[in-house]
Amino acid sequence: MQPLKGRLMDKHTTAFKALSDKTRLRIAYLLSSSKTELCVCEIVDSLEIPQYNVSRHLKIMKKAGLASEVKAGKWVRYGIKSEGAFRGALLAALLALPAAIFREELRELKKRFSIRIKGKCLLGIQKKYLVGKKDERRK
Amino acid sequence: MQPLKGRLMDKHTTAFKALSDKTRLRIAYLLSSSKTELCVCEIVDSLEIPQYNVSRHLKIMKKAGLASEVKAGKWVRYGIKSEGAFRGALLAALLALPAAIFREELRELKKRFSIRIKGKCLLGIQKKYLVGKKDERRK
DNA sequence: GTATCATATGCGCATACATGCAACCATTAA
DNA sequence: TTAATGGTTGCATGTATGCGCATATGATAC
Numbered sequence: 001m002q003p004l005k006g007r008l009m010d011k012h013t014t015a016f017k018a019l020s021d022k023t024r025l026r027i028a029y030l031l032s033s034s035k036t037e038l039c040v041c042e043i044v045d046s047l048e049i050p051q052y053n054v055s056r057h058l059k060i061m062k063k064a065g066l067a068s069e070v071k072a073g074k075w076v077r078y079g080i081k082s083e084g085a086f087r088g089a090l091l092a093a094l095l096a097l098p099a100a101i102f103r104e105e106l107r108e109l110k111k112r113f114s115i116r117i118k119g120k121c122l123l124g125i126q127k128k129y130l131v132g133k134k135d136e137r138r139k
Numbered sequence: 140m141q142p143l144k145g146r147l148m149d150k151h152t153t154a155f156k157a158l159s160d161k162t163r164l165r166i167a168y169l170l171s172s173s174k175t176e177l178c179v180c181e182i183v184d185s186l187e188i189p190q191y192n193v194s195r196h197l198k199i200m201k202k203a204g205l206a207s208e209v210k211a212g213k214w215v216r217y218g219i220k221s222e223g224a225f226r227g228a229l230l231a232a233l234l235a236l237p238a239a240i241f242r243e244e245l246r247e248l249k250k251r252f253s254i255r256i257k258g259k260c261l262l263g264i265q266k267k268y269l270v271g272k273k274d275e276r277r278k
Numbered sequence: 279g280t281a282t283c284a285t286a287t288g289c290g291c292a293t294a295c296a297t298g299c300a301a302c303c304a305t306t307a308a
Numbered sequence: 309t310t311a312a313t314g315g316t317t318g319c320a321t322g323t324a325t326g327c328g329c330a331t332a333t334g335a336t337a338c
Contacts, residue, residue, distance in 0.1 A: 008240050009161045017159035022148045040285060055286050074284045074335050085235035093228035101147050124284060179315060194316055213305050213314045263314060
């Protein structure tokens with residue numbers, strides 16, 4: 001009705017919208033089931049999604065207040081934001097989904113974790129066909 | 140990745156999607172803060188949204204498993220579905236939103252309730268310009 | 279400096295979605 | 309049976325959204 005009210009409402013639909021996409025749901029699930037923050041390349045390798053898309057979806061989640069960003073040199077790590085009753089319940093809903101749906105994602109992430117050095121990701125994208133370059137799948 | 144998995148995932152993004160629209164968020168809030176089911180016309184009058192749109196959004200919410208439908212003669216009443224951990228948390232998130240956002244909606248609903256007869260809605264849409272007919276606003 | 283690597287973003291396209299309008303269905307009242 | 313009423317649905321349209329591609333940014337390595 002009123003412009004201000006409209007804006008307030010949109011602010012909150014945004015959070016639901018952030019989880020209303022399959023790719024973002026998978027990313028959010030990885031982030032919220034991991035104890036440490038994840039860098040972009042780890043998400044790319046775990047979900048097998050082009051890097052530019054992971055980047056984009058993370059940006060949307062960040063804007064929605066669901067993801068946090070920490071830059072460290074070339075690397076950018078993302079975490080899940082869960083403070084507050086609203087976000088807490090929202091993530092509770094996410095984690096209440098049948099775990100079987102995300103089994104493969106979690107397994108790939110676990111594999112990817114084994115490449116970490118001293119708990120840090122230092123290697124970059126392993127599945128090279130997912131980087132933002134021209135098709136290298138044929139090589 | 141696999142078709143089956145895709146379908147499973149979509150099923151759950153649908154629930155978030157159902158709350159990711161401003162109009163549906165308002166409808167869901169009314170339904171979940173009301174102890175009784177609401178008939179379409181009560182929602183129409185409370186939110187001042189064309190009746191055909193309320194109908195459509197309710198259909199979407201129903202498909203998402205968030206709303207229940209009870210037909211009674213000409214009237215159709217809708218309620219919120221909250222069973223299960225997932226839907227429970229989802230609605231907890233909804234109700235964790237700052238109540239101030241929905242103040243007017245709740246006030247209008249309360250007004251609308253006063254027209255009920257023996258706890259039932261028997262009068263139909265009061266704000267006639269919201270029905271699905273040609274413009275009667277000028278009358 | 280240049281090259282390389284991790285990440286981000288602008289563009290164009292195809293699809294999905296919310297809306298207004300008109301018509302339609304289903305039930306009750308006359 | 310006909311009219312009126314509560315509710316639903318098809319169609320056209322404008323807008324939002326996700327994607328692939330190419331390119332850009334920004335930091336490190338050489």
